[in-house]
Amino acid sequence: MESLYNVFKRRGYTRRDFLKSALLIASTIGMGPSFLPQVVKALESKPKPQVLWLSFQSCLGCTQSILNSTSIVPADVLSEYISLEYHETLMFSHRSKEAMDLQKGRYVLVLEGSLPVDGGFYCTGGGRSAEEILKSLMDGAGLILALGSCASWGGIAHAEPNPTKAVAVDEILKHKRVVKLPGCPPVGDVIVSVIASFVVTGKPPEVDGEGRPRVFYGQTIHDRCYRRPFYDAGKFVGSFEGEDAQRGYCLYRMGCKGPITRNACATVRWNGGLSFPIQSGHPCFGCSEADFWDRGFIYRPLSVVEEGFSWKEALAGALIGTALGYGTAYINKKLGGG
Amino acid sequence: MPVLSKEEIEKFYEFCKKSINTEVASYLEACVRCGICAEACLFYMGVNVSGRIDPSLTPAYKADLLREIYKENYTLFGKLKKLLGFGVRISPEDLREQVKLVFYTCTNCDRCTKACPMGIDTPKLVSIVRGALTHAGLTPKDLANATNLSIEKGSPLGVDIPTFLQRLEFISEEYEVEVPINKKPSDYLYLPSSIELMKFPSSVAAAVKVLNRTGINWTMSTVAHEATNFGLFAQSKEVTREMLRRVLEGAKELGVSYIITPECGHAYQSMRFIAPNIFPKDWTFEVLNIVEFIDRMIDKGRISIKRKVLKERTTLHDSCQIGRRGGVLRESRRILKMLAEDFQDSVLIPEHNICCGGGGGVLVIGEADQYRQKAFISKMTLFDKVEAKTVVCYCANCMLALTKGNQELGRDYRFVSIVELVAEAMEGEE
Amino acid sequence: MSDVAFYDFVREPFLKLALWVFFLGIAYRFFRVLFLGIPHDYAKPKGNPYYMAVKKIVIKPTMGWTFREIFARRAINFIGGFMFHIGFIGLTFLVPAHALLWREITGLPIPMMPNIVSDMLAYSAFGSLLVLTVHRALNPVLKLLTGKDEYFANLLIGLILFTGLLATKWAGSGYIWILSIHIFLADLLIIYIPFSRLSHFVYYFLSVGFMGWNAGKRGVSF
Ligand code: SF4
Ligand code: SF4
Ligand code: SF4
Numbered sequence: 001m002e003s004l005y006n007v008f009k010r011r012g013y014t015r016r017d018f019l020k021s022a023l024l025i026a027s028t029i030g031m032g033p034s035f036l037p038q039v040v041k042a043l044e045s046k047p048k049p050q051v052l053w054l055s056f057q058s059c060l061g062c063t064q065s066i067l068n069s070t071s072i073v074p075a076d077v078l079s080e081y082i083s084l085e086y087h088e089t090l091m092f093s094h095r096s097k098e099a100m101d102l103q104k105g106r107y108v109l110v111l112e113g114s115l116p117v118d119g120g121f122y123c124t125g126g127g128r129s130a131e132e133i134l135k136s137l138m139d140g141a142g143l144i145l146a147l148g149s150c151a152s153w154g155g156i157a158h159a160e161p162n163p164t165k166a167v168a169v170d171e172i173l174k175h176k177r178v179v180k181l182p183g184c185p186p187v188g189d190v191i192v193s194v195i196a197s198f199v200v201t202g203k204p205p206e207v208d209g210e211g212r213p214r215v216f217y218g219q220t221i222h223d224r225c226y227r228r229p230f231y232d233a234g235k236f237v238g239s240f241e242g243e244d245a246q247r248g249y250c251l252y253r254m255g256c257k258g259p260i261t262r263n264a265c266a267t268v269r270w271n272g273g274l275s276f277p278i279q280s281g282h283p284c285f286g287c288s289e290a291d292f293w294d295r296g297f298i299y300r301p302l303s304v305v306e307e308g309f310s311w312k313e314a315l316a317g318a319l320i321g322t323a324l325g326y327g328t329a330y331i332n333k334k335l336g337g338g
Numbered sequence: 339m340p341v342l343s344k345e346e347i348e349k350f351y352e353f354c355k356k357s358i359n360t361e362v363a364s365y366l367e368a369c370v371r372c373g374i375c376a377e378a379c380l381f382y383m384g385v386n387v388s389g390r391i392d393p394s395l396t397p398a399y400k401a402d403l404l405r406e407i408y409k410e411n412y413t414l415f416g417k418l419k420k421l422l423g424f425g426v427r428i429s430p431e432d433l434r435e436q437v438k439l440v441f442y443t444c445t446n447c448d449r450c451t452k453a454c455p456m457g458i459d460t461p462k463l464v465s466i467v468r469g470a471l472t473h474a475g476l477t478p479k480d481l482a483n484a485t486n487l488s489i490e491k492g493s494p495l496g497v498d499i500p501t502f503l504q505r506l507e508f509i510s511e512e513y514e515v516e517v518p519i520n521k522k523p524s525d526y527l528y529l530p531s532s533i534e535l536m537k538f539p540s541s542v543a544a545a546v547k548v549l550n551r552t553g554i555n556w557t558m559s560t561v562a563h564e565a566t567n568f569g570l571f572a573q574s575k576e577v578t579r580e581m582l583r584r585v586l587e588g589a590k591e592l593g594v595s596y597i598i599t600p601e602c603g604h605a606y607q608s609m610r611f612i613a614p615n616i617f618p619k620d621w622t623f624e625v626l627n628i629v630e631f632i633d634r635m636i637d638k639g640r641i642s643i644k645r646k647v648l649k650e651r652t653t654l655h656d657s658c659q660i661g662r663r664g665g666v667l668r669e670s671r672r673i674l675k676m677l678a679e680d681f682q683d684s685v686l687i688p689e690h691n692i693c694c695g696g697g698g699g700v701l702v703i704g705e706a707d708q709y710r711q712k713a714f715i716s717k718m719t720l721f722d723k724v725e726a727k728t729v730v731c732y733c734a735n736c737m738l739a740l741t742k743g744n745q746e747l748g749r750d751y752r753f754v755s756i757v758e759l760v761a762e763a764m765e766g767e768e
Numbered sequence: 769m770s771d772v773a774f775y776d777f778v779r780e781p782f783l784k785l786a787l788w789v790f791f792l793g794i795a796y797r798f799f800r801v802l803f804l805g806i807p808h809d810y811a812k813p814k815g816n817p818y819y820m821a822v823k824k825i826v827i828k829p830t831m832g833w834t835f836r837e838i839f840a841r842r843a844i845n846f847i848g849g850f851m852f853h854i855g856f857i858g859l860t861f862l863v864p865a866h867a868l869l870w871r872e873i874t875g876l877p878i879p880m881m882p883n884i885v886s887d888m889l890a891y892s893a894f895g896s897l898l899v900l901t902v903h904r905a906l907n908p909v910l911k912l913l914t915g916k917d918e919y920f921a922n923l924l925i926g927l928i929l930f931t932g933l934l935a936t937k938w939a940g941s942g943y944i945w946i947l948s949i950h951i952f953l954a955d956l957l958i959i960y961i962p963f964s965r966l967s968h969f970v971y972y973f974l975s976v977g978f979m980g981w982n983a984g985k986r987g988v989s990f
């Protein structure tokens with residue numbers, strides 16, 4: 001099997017290009033420059049990963065996302081390197097068995113989308129339900145990736161009213177180690193470097209309590225946001241038009257969910273490190289956290305009471321209180337005899 | 339102290355319960371337990387100065403039993419607690435402590451109110467507890483005797499009408515003044531207090547001189563002959579009412595439109611602020627304190643002060659009921675500045691002055707003596723602050739209390755009445 | 769339960785509940801007292817009671833400073849109390865996240881303060897709260913007057929200030945947990961206020977108002 005270096009060479013890239021990619025991989029997975037020789041050696045010698053890609057209830061955004069990853073390895077190299085031995089949507093289902101036999105114990109199982117568990121026909125392929133397909137493949141995997149918020153938390157299919165009783169994949173894979181890469185979709189470069197790091201180290205990456213790689217999900221967007229100084233200075237954008245928006249003030253008031261969202265957007269960014277939503281002037285809406293669809297209020301500040309607690313509710317409460325207070329005072333006056 | 343029965347405790351409880359209104363309830367609810375009021379109270383300070391701290395003298399603590407009673411009758415949680423059997427249990431000892439707290443160690447001086455960050459009127463709460471104790475028959479013996487005497491004979495010192503006339507006769511002879519009695523018609527009615535009449539006749543004489551000099555049409559009355567009102571001390575509504583009724587009767591009979599109260603704190607308090615509420619229809623008089631009156635007369639040029647009669651360093655003692663609680667604070671200072679060469683106010687703001695320690699009936703209660711003496715120590719600090727030995731007063735009760743404290747502690751302050759000084763200074767012109 | 773789930777719980781249903789309890793409870797406590805009624809006063813006032821009542825409500829907190837001796841003996845109370853109240857009120861209303869909530873509730877354009885100011889306020893409020901609590905535990909008068917209520921309230925407020933500071937400064941990867949705990953405790957406080965002496969801020973208007981009214985009635989300056 002070809003190594004990454006071989007693919008580079010075959011595609012006509014120089015060693016310099018390869019080293020650049022190796023350095024990027026090393027740094028995105030959080031290994032310092034001193035580990036570079038080790039990483040380079042691994043990428044020169046180790047065969048390319050075999051990836052089995054299963055799509056359940058998803059929008060294919062995650063697939064799209066990995067195909068758009070260009071900053072770590074050039075697109076053409078990537079499409080050859082990450083060899084999709086099996087992709088539910090792209091290939092015939094009968095090949096899955098074959099692929100599994102071939103790569104037992106070593107392949108990367110990428111899961112995209114949530115699983116329906118209400119017993120319906122959704123996601124049935126080759127007569128087998130999604131759950132059956134998943135269960136048949138899980139034991140041979142060296143790394144199981146729950147890709148995107150749907151696979152990680154249930155995502156949009158799991159949102160109210162959840163018609164298919166969708167669940168996150170780790171609900172089915174109870175005793176398996178699942179590495180979650182939530183996001184809607186997750187950053188493509190993150191997917192690539194997690195897979196590359198598996199090639200280099202042979203182990204899943206270090207994860208937090210929820211199964212997310214610490215390197216990418218250890219901090220909130222807010223922690224790494226370049227607009228943070230404006231947040232600290234109390235300068236906020238009040239509408240998408242106007243001067244404050246142009247000055248690039250903090251978007252908290254516009255509903256930014258950055259403070260409670262762990263993702264790599266603010267550091268890795270999107271489209272080859274070009275930008276990310278906040279940089280383009282739109283608040284983060286928290287796509288990588290569980291049940292963000294159900295939170296619902298995209299454009300209202302994080303600290304308000306979601307379904308509204310306005311002066312009307314306050315007044316209603318106060319009026320009820322007043323009535324009760326009047327009643328009590330009246331009774332007390334009668335009893336106390338004043 | 340008599341043996342207490344259940345019934346008495348019940349009476350106490352009921353009285354407290356009945357006395358709650360918006361004002362009282364908000365005071366009871368608002369206390370934030372900061373204890374700042376302690377530092378304002380002369381009893382706490384006095385005991386404190388002498389080295390032993392008695393936290394139970396904190397004003398806020400004086401209302402705590404009342405607060406408990408309020409809570410269990412007026413709040414949801416209190417009621418619930420009572421229902422579950424955790425209600426207030428009042429033992430005879432508790433009531434005895436209350437007697438100490440409200441009768442011995444509070445003069446209703448109102449200083450704590452001014453210092454309290456929440457503006458809590460502790461004297462008002464103390465008055466309620468006093469009323470409740472009186473209702474339960476627990477008024478201190480000495481105070482009860484004086485109160486009864488004032489109902490029977492018309493004065494707490496037992497000055498009945500013959501004695502009253504006799505004293506006036508003595509005064510007019512001794513000081514060579516003419517005293518109009520029951521003169522009809524008159525505009526002004528002047529009431530002396532029996533303390534002055536018996537103990538400081540010279541100030542009555544001085545007041546008479548001043549009144550004569552102004553040339554107004556005034557008189558004294560044999561019906562309304564006592565200005566003090568011990569009903570206020572004991573917080574007995576009946577006695578207060580009865581004492582005021584006599585004044586009303588006398589004043590009506592003479593057809594006056596002004597009442598001049600003497601150098602007596604509670605007299606002014608009762609006639610100026612309480613009587614209109616007891617007789618909302620009949621009480622049509624304008625009530626003036628003698629100090630207020632003198633200030634007015636000087637203003638109108640009816641009397642004039644010709645010379646400074648006090649050469650030495652002088653300071654002023656304010657009567658709480660006339661001053662802080664009566665609003666006659668600037669007048670006395672204006673007059674005193676004309677009277678004294680070296681007048682030094684002992685406080686930054688007149689409302690800050692410290693009480694004599696004998697107001698609110700504390701003076702007549704023998705058991706309270708030790709506390710009153712300690713309170714005098716706090717008072718003394720103010721005199722010493724300005725290094726004054728001569729202290730001008732405008733309340734006979736204050737004078738008596740201060741003089742007593744002075745003797746008991748062996749100090750050498752001199753206390754003089756402001757009206758006497760005015761009378762003396764007027765003479766200067768001849 | 770994940771931190772974000774907890775966060776969503778304390779931020780939405782629990783905060784909503786707390787606010788209902790708060791507004792209802794506070795109004796109840798205020799009017800329960802107000803409607804008890806007060807006898808009409810027939811004595812002619814010597815000053816202007818209404819004016820004085822309003823004036824006292826506005827300036828009463830500064831009057832303690834005129835009592836020099838009391839101030840000297842209780843500097844801890846006065847200075848600590850001032851610092852605490854300014855810090856607490858400032859933080860409650862003007863920290864951006866809080867201000868946005870209050871804007872939502874009141875509809876007023878409440879200003880928002882920068883972090884550096886809120887940090888200073890938080891340090892001073894937290895420090896003074898600590899000092900005041902120790903003072904409460906040691907001073908004999910305060911010992912007599914203090915109940916469990918005060919200590920519990922101080923603990924709760926102290927924790928809220930502490931977690932708030934922690935969240936803005938040193939939380940690291942525990943940020944969401946600490947923020948959620950901060951909000952959770954604040955919710956508890958909001959619920960606790962109507963049940964405790966912390967509701968003194970509504971009675972302030974009544975009792976200081978009455979005090980000013982009496983001062984106006986008697987014609988004294990305070
Ligand atoms: S834009 Fe969002 S993530 Fe960035 S500082 Fe503001 S609130 Fe935080
Ligand atoms: S900025 Fe927020 S909402 Fe947008 S992609 Fe990143 S995590 Fe998702
Ligand atoms: S009214 Fe005067 S004597 Fe009574 S508690 Fe207050 S400060 Fe002390």
Ligand code: SF4
Pocket residue numbers: 368369370371372373374375376397398453454455456457458460913
């Ligand atoms: S100063 Fe006022 S609030 Fe403080 S303890 Fe005394 S009465 Fe209560």
